[in-house]
Amino acid sequence: MQRVVIRADASLRSGTGHIMRCLVLANELKQLGFQIHFISCEVPGNLCAQLVQCGYPVHQLSYLQTLDLDNYDQSGSTELWQKDLDQTREIPTFRRANSMDNSR
Numbered sequence: 252m253q254r255v256v257i258r259a260d261a262s263l264r265s266g267t268g269h270i271m272r273c274l275v276l277a278n279e280l281k282q283l284g285f286q287i288h289f290i291s292c293e294v295p296g297n298l299c300a301q302l303v304q305c306g307y308p309v310h311q312l313s314y315l316q317t318l319d320l321d322n323y324d325q326s327g328s329t330e331l332w333q334k335d336l337d338q339t340r341e342i343p344t345f346r347r348a349n350s351m352d353n354s355r
Contacts, residue, residue, distance in 0.1 A: 254286045256345065263296035270298045277307060290339055310345075312338040 257277060261270040270291075277287045289302050293311045302309045314334040339345060 252284060252286045254288060255280050256288045256290060258290045258339070260292045260294070261296060261298045262292075262294045267296075267298065270302070274302065274305065278305075288344065290342070292335075308344075310339075310342045314338055 255277075257273045259266070259270050259273045261267045273289070277289070281287055287307050289299075289307050289309045291297050291299055291302070291309060291311055293299075293313045297311075299309045299311060312335060314331070314337075
């Protein structure tokens with residue numbers, strides 16, 4: 252079974268529509284036989300519980316909990332993207348086999 256990972260966020264301030272559109276996409280892909288996983292940040296209003304209620308595994312990223320988002324200037328910074336990528340790579344479901352392993 253092929254896996255599709257949907258990376259989407261929602262909070263009390265924004266993103267609810269984005270999650271809902273991704274949920275429609277996830278439902279269609281599931282009907283086609285794909286295994287769906289969501290990755291979302293742990294922030295207030297994130298809708299992760301609703302995704303779980305719909306039957307989808309949700310992997311939550313915690314890096315935003317350490318920031319004061321009301322006063323954080325994201326312009327031109329790759330810091331958040333790098334933290335997002337680093338935490339996503341640590342999710343056991345998505346770890347790739349060592350590329351140097353030629354025993355397969």
